[in-house]
Amino acid sequence: DIQMTQSPSSLSASVGDRVTITCRASQSISSFLNWYQQRPGKAPKLLIYAPSTLQSGVPSRFSGSGSGTDFTLTISSLQPEDFATYYCQQSYSTPYTFGQGTKLEIK
């Protein structure tokens, strides 16, 4: 199975900050990388796939990059609704494994 490792596991930031979350795959996954946002008590929501294409309706302050084994999710200017947990996921091969999550908290 492909292991996905996110860092950091948690992050404190303020509204307006720029934040970056990284995700590393245990082997090359080309560009088969997705990012999801999950708010407490809710289902995950697709933000970015492939790994820089924004899902319809996702604000442009979100961006993704990377290929091979190293990927990043960047939020250019944090908004109050962005405080949530973020997961990366590889869709290169089944099982479609997820990272352990990054919890973004208000400072």
Next chain:
Amino acid sequence: QVQLVQSGAEVKKPGASVKVSCKASGYTFTSYYIHWVRQAPGQGLEWMGILNPSGGSTSYAQRFQGRVTMTRDTSTSTVYMELSSLRSEDTAVYYCARLLSDLLTGYHSFDYWGQGTLVTVSS
């Protein structure tokens, strides 16, 4: 609009089985694979398996092989996930999710999710 609506919360005893449903609407049911993902309390997301609603073929994560069965009813656009021999570690929220496949690039992602079904395993 696309919707995946799951069945309600369940409480089961260890050793029992649970069957969770996921009813799809707003799109052609047989055109999109459905995946199941679970999340234990306070934990991350764990992929369980995939079902092709068109032919009914399935593929399961190794750790659930022999305990999980995914089926579908095309007449009602509903997918089912049954997990047997339940243990306390199976206490989790179970999600169904639709697989979006980009025909040009081959990239896959989960674009729509059910609301989740809490399964509690307790004696």
